[in-house]
Amino acid sequence: MKIRWENFFLRANNEKFFLVLFVDHATSPYSFARKTRLLMQIHVYLVSITAIGMFLLGISINSMYLQFGSYTNYLSQDEATPTKLFWKHWVETEIKSKLSRFVPRSCNDAVPNLSCNGGSICDFDSKSCSRVIGRAGDFNEFWLGTFHLDRNPYDNFTPNLNATLQGWLNIKPDFWERIVNKIKPKIAIEVGVWNGITTETISRFMKYNLKGGLVIAIDTWQGATEFRPRLYDPQRDLKLKNGYPMVYFDFLSNMVNRKVSDIVAPLPMPSITAAEVLSNYGFIIDLIHIDGDHSYNSVVSDIKAWWPLLRPNGMMVFDDYGTIHFNGLTKAVNEFLEAIGEANLIEIHEHKLCVTKSL
Secondary structure (H helix, E strand, O other): OEEOHHHOEEEEEOOEEEEEOOEEOOOOOOOHHHHHHHHHHHHHHHHHHHHHHHHHHHHHHHHHHHHHOOHHHHHOOOOOOHHHHHHHHHHHHHHHHOHHHHOOOOHHHOEHHHEOHHHOEEEOOOOEEOOOEOEEOOOOOEEOOOOOOOOOOOOOOOOOOOOOOOOOOOOOHHHHHHHHHHHOOOEEEEEOOOOOHHHHHHHHHHHHHOOOEEEEEEEOOOOOHHHOOOOOOHHHOOOEEOOEEOHHHHHHHHHHHOOOOOOEEEEEOOHHHHHHHHHHHOOOEEEEEEOOOOOHHHHHHHHHHHHHHEEEEEEEEEOOOOOHHHHHHHHHHHHHHHHHOOOOEEEEEOOEEEEEOOO
């Protein structure tokens, strides 16, 4: 059988591969058996190439789902990897050991004469104090100055009237209104606030819709790695003065200018340190927005630090979940979701993932 090898080639068309072979039977000097044997060999080659291609395609698709897809694909993998064993151990030890934090207290635990701080009245039905703007806790024992030696952090501060509320409010404000109305937080935490555009949105709905509560804004105001570019980036301007960021004061100005400084307590420190401080004070948190460093290790650390402080039926919201630029964040959240199980209600709104903590 004469084979025209110059016509033996692979052709790519629409990402599919075809093996093209032209055989001239008329001029072939070989026997029918030899022809058949050669064709069988070619068939084996074709099958091998197809199998290898399907295998590589399967690996590619699986990697895409793990990296960018929904967490449901991740949960379908049952092997006991070191990462999953780590999260399982964390759930069993850290969370269960802190369940005693959520034991209900009675009005008799309040200050003398069953009165509450901030001039509110103790409600015997809910066993807590009524809402007061700028105060939180069962008995309104926490306020703006709790972390500042009982001094209001806005005292004697002159705001910059030209400060801009620039930031990344990458979802419609009514999303936060629905969340606030649903959770009805008395204490809300935002990790990573920058100029305060999301902080202002949450605090505004708590102040005017719920008529009270306390928002704690946690940030170092020193920026993540992308805030130290070689070239000037107006969106990430740290307002350096003698080499030190001054953007914190723009945040304070924005809270004053937007008339929510009476409900927002700034806490300038790293996320993990802030969680330890709030834990030492006995905080039980209703709403937590995780929007700090989006790297895998930082998100894991934030989850480990803040989830045990969230009350049952409270909500934790992760920003930028599922976006292609922050696959480390998505990976960390996927692992966490598998560890806590399906009893926790999970909702996804655009690129925000909300987890309501089970009882």
